[in-house]
Amino acid sequence: MTTLPPVSVPEERLDEGPPGRWLGRPTPRLDDEPLLRGSAWFVDDLAPWPGLAEVAIVRAPLAHARLLGVETAAARQMPGVLGVLTGSDLERFLRPLPSVLSEAIPYRPIALDRVRYVGEPVAVVVATDRYRAEDAAEAVELDLDPLPAVPSAHAALDPTLPPLHEGLPNNVASDRTLRYGDPDAAFAQAELVVRARFQQPRSICTPLECFGVLCRTDPVSGDVEAWSNFQGPFSLQVVAAQALGIPPAKLHLRTPEHSGGSFGTKAAVYPLVVLLAACSRALGGRPLKYLEDRREHLMAATAAGERLSEVQAAFSAEGRLLALRLDLVDDVGAYVRAPEPATLYRMHPCLTGAYQVAHLEARCRVVLTNRCPTGLNRGYGGPQLYLALERTMAIAARRLGLDPAELARRNLVPPAAMPYTTASGGRYDSGDYPAVLALALERFDWAGKRARARAARAEGRLVGVGLACVVEPSVSNMGYVDLASPPEVRARRPAKSGNVEGVSLAMLPDGTVQLRTTTTPQGQAHATVLALVVAEALGVDPRQVQVRAGADTAVGPWSISSGNYSSRFAAVAAGAAWQAASALADQLRRLAAQDLGCHPEQVLLADGHARLVDDPERDVPLRRLAGRAHWDPASLPPGVRPGLSLTHHLAIPDLPAPDAQDRANGSATYGFLCDLCEVEVDRGTGRLEILDYLSVHDAGRILHPVLAEGQVHGGLAQGIGMACFEQLAFDPDGQPLSTTFLDYLCPTAPEVPEARTVFVESPSPLTPLGAKGLGEGTTMSAPAALANAVADALEVEEVPFPLTPEALWRVVHGAEG
Amino acid sequence: MTRSIELRVNGTTHRVEVEDRRLLSDCLRHDLGLRGTRVGCEHGVCGACTVRLDGQAVRSCLLFAVQVEGQEIQTVEGLADPEGPLHPLQEAFHRHGALQCGYCTPGFLLTAAQLLDELRAEPNPEPPSEEEIRVLLAGNLCRCTGYGPIVRAVLEQATCAAGADPTEPSGEDRR
Structure with missing residues (x-):
């Protein structure tokens, strides 16, 4: 990895960054050992209460049917069975889960009288152990009356098919056209209009650990206590409490310290x-x-929905992108499960990508299909947008006779325009996009590789190069999903905006520091980074900082935006920890000043001591100050609170609710990356080989280079999976065909190349440490970059997606045939 | 049907009552409390539940506990003394950043441990190439890391096990 000097650092940031004793250095992870030895506790390892019974779920075998009856008598008689519960048995304890879109689409966690996707729960068997629960689940008989299924997004647009929900006229749950600037006039002036259509199938990030829940209720108080590997956002805790008809404070939700991956799911x-x-x-x-x-996970957990996109792009003769018209159709499955339809609107502030475009029209449709409800999956709308946008740019370059890199360069938002407000309201906070592109082209030898690919093609080999320029939003504005409703509807509801993160920090009497937050890590080593942040601010060793990042809603701190999503950790969780630790450092300086007989500003915290700046020999150990704050509060100077503890919440400014013109700054901060790749398609088998891959990433200040690189490479592997292998396939009746890892192909070690990563750091002026999110960028860029390289290799404008050997073989041989 | 069997795991003999159909993975995790064996698919593809049976890496989700009576089982808990230092492979995973969520890690460690033991047992071992390591690990899924650091950690340790210096570049294009 190479970390380059900052390309574009706003002057006011230069002196504000952390001093860097711990941050920005490749310190080993502090939380590895229990994972390496196998002693770490995951959800399946927990047994928090005696008498724990195990559950198997009986699931719908048909995609669409009336549920006329559930026969449970035989199952109830089976050994070890403690109960069999159907939707009717549970109805009095459940209200429909609230949705932002429509009350006409009631969603319950168990079907009542109609099933709408294969895998929808219809009964729950409770037994002494899982083996017996599964035995009895097989004995539950369903009486189903099949209905015509809506198995695809195309089918959902067919008005002749019956609606999935009685309260709706058809299967289009939301249809909004949002206009910014004057796209019609811009299209009228255009020298070139490129029009392209894209279809992306369903996929899922498949963490290695599946979902798990342990739950008990108190029959007297109605309190619910649950352990699960839930990842937030904790707005969904509120949604869950509403569905149970209890106040959120009565739903005590906890997560273990370890979760076996999530990636949104x-x-x-x-x-x-x-x-x-x-x-x-x-x-x-x-x-x-x-x-x-x-x-169950592959069939019925969640998915990234199918996306249909049509792009029209208007260009001047010089290749200036004048305007964009997008027609986006997002399949959310059988119900609009919160936070959906956010996949469709998460990227709305970035619909014009990394380019300066004033005129934009977007038709956004949310459609219902007889498939499992969709939800968060790494990239969340990004891979979908950028495949369509960046393929369109590559097609335009070809038609204009330009190098795609040159077309990008002519349209990228220039550094002088930062902070740049997009047509749809996104506020790109910092960065020098053209410099990142230029660096990427040089490091990759784009010109040389492009020429060599052309020469190889002249000899009959199918070699090509591809480029993708991607703006990566992070830290979601909780209000953006309200764009799914028109302004007049929004005006009648309480507004939602911003994104809050909180930490609690305390120094114990022996000088140990405890930090608690609700970032629900799933492998991103939050505990390590937070310990480094606190160590940096307090001048202590990171091993003296105990971090608890698992959720406990009874203890907190948490807010509705807490959790691990939209790549928000580095910007807001680390940022809130930095601010809290700085405040604690201030308290320690005041205490030390009293002992050293100086002003607090003259005290430096380093190596576990408070020292006089001008005379470092005069010092006092922090643990003595901590002891005094706990044991001898009568001695504390003014301004020092007893107990050395505080809870601090951070909300990044400038994240208002969507305005009346449908402009919304959907995320707090925006990174930029430029990916370049070289591929070869095997003419005989259609196999795609990635010969080289480079990602140059500007995610603001990098808090930990090795962990950052891990996120970039992991995101890339999932982008490659999505681009090359992964798809949740369905038959025409809506039966899922990819229900094992033999059918749903995830990339393995031989399929993921050693990519090269370069970080450029232009700190965010908005986040406390200058950091931006970086966990999703390469998931967004890789499908577009690879599709562009394949289009170049095959010298075609239309490429199939995903880029499976069979699909590519058909392109090669269809073209030759 | 339930029967009483003796399982030899990490050098210790356990007597346990199991149903004939009890999966080895469930028996190790829930009957013997050896939770380090993780379960990811229960159909033999993901490799998370990999353990070693008389030295061979196998999927414990595809075996019944009653099938392995009398054989020597090694799980991740048996790689290193819990009170002592990490196994060199575990240490290499730590140094190379080869784990994120850590759920797949025990499976990778046991798959790689077999290779290391085989290399050590050979009279004149040839250090494996990066390509060979990647193929060896193709039976284990990791969704977090993109595999690069895992491959580097295993390659380093396999090179050591073959008696070569891992800091010397091999014929492969190494980083």
């Missing part, structure tokens, strides 16, 4: 918390445990 755990809580109530408070198996 485990936001969708919350309906299972609701389901288990209802079952526990129905069984007099019995503690229950449910672990999803892989087949």
